[in-house]
Amino acid sequence: MKESQQLILSNMAWAAEQHHFDPDFFTRQIRGQRPEFLWIGCSDSRVAPDQITQSPPGGLYIHRNIGNLVYGSDLNLMAVVQYAIDVLEVNDVILCGHYGCSGIVAALDDSAKGPTHDWLSNLRTVYDDHRAEIDALPDRESKVNRLVEYNVRAQLIHLAATPPVAGAFAAGRRLTLHGWVYDLRDGLLKPLMDINAASDLRALAKLESVLL
Numbered sequence: 033m034k035e036s037q038q039l040i041l042s043n044m045a046w047a048a049e050q051h052h053f054d055p056d057f058f059t060r061q062i063r064g065q066r067p068e069f070l071w072i073g074c075s076d077s078r079v080a081p082d083q084i085t086q087s088p089p090g091g092l093y094i095h096r097n098i099g100n101l102v103y104g105s106d107l108n109l110m111a112v113v114q115y116a117i118d119v120l121e122v123n124d125v126i127l128c129g130h131y132g133c134s135g136i137v138a139a140l141d142d143s144a145k146g147p148t149h150d151w152l153s154n155l156r157t158v159y160d161d162h163r164a165e166i167d168a169l170p171d172r173e174s175k176v177n178r179l180v181e182y183n184v185r186a187q188l189i190h191l192a193a194t195p196p197v198a199g200a201f202a203a204g205r206r207l208t209l210h211g212w213v214y215d216l217r218d219g220l221l222k223p224l225m226d227i228n229a230a231s232d233l234r235a236l237a238k239l240e241s242v243l244l
């Protein structure tokens with residue numbers, strides 16, 4: 033049996049279980065989606081948004097990329113954000129980084145190659161902005177994890193300035209952006225900061241670490 037076949041078998045078991053315990057489940061799924069949250073996170077296989085938040089199918093609208101980065105020029109992300117806000121009418125957007133992120137490690141070391149290197153340019157800028165503090169930290173793990181936090185902060189600010197979000201704020205929509213960090217060591221989400229229409233992006237306070 034091909035190893036990928038295991039996924040098909042697991043899916044059959046899942047579908048049968050869903051139908052067994054909730055016979056109307058798939059009938060409801062066909063009717064459409066009304067997720068409450070947009071989740072923007074890292075592609076890392078260990079940070080599975082649905083599972084770590086116990087969200088059922090239909091609960092989270094999701095975009096993932098290496099390092100949970102926000103580029104206003106990223107048509108993929110911009111379409112997801114615009115659709116989530118304008119059509120799905122989500123009121124909460126979660127941007128979630130995670131400690132031990134290999135994208136962050138690659139930016140610190142400048143070790144990525146090819147398209148990955150190009151993709152991480154936004155992250156290298158965040159590192160440059162906080163290089164004095166990060167380089168002064170005593171060990172490598174601390175440096176990586178502090179950059180993880182600063183990256184969430186920077187990307188959340190970038191997100192707030194994108195046309196779909198800035199437009200929603202200007203229109204008086206109830207919309208909050210949440211910056212969180214997921215801790216691989218204990219499986220817990222740690223809130224870092226929020227941004228809403230009343231936030232002054234130029235006056236956001238220096239970020240306190242939430243890594244214990």
Ligand SMILES: [Zn+2]
Pocket residue numbers: 074075076098099100130132133134135136
């Ligand atoms: Zn990552």
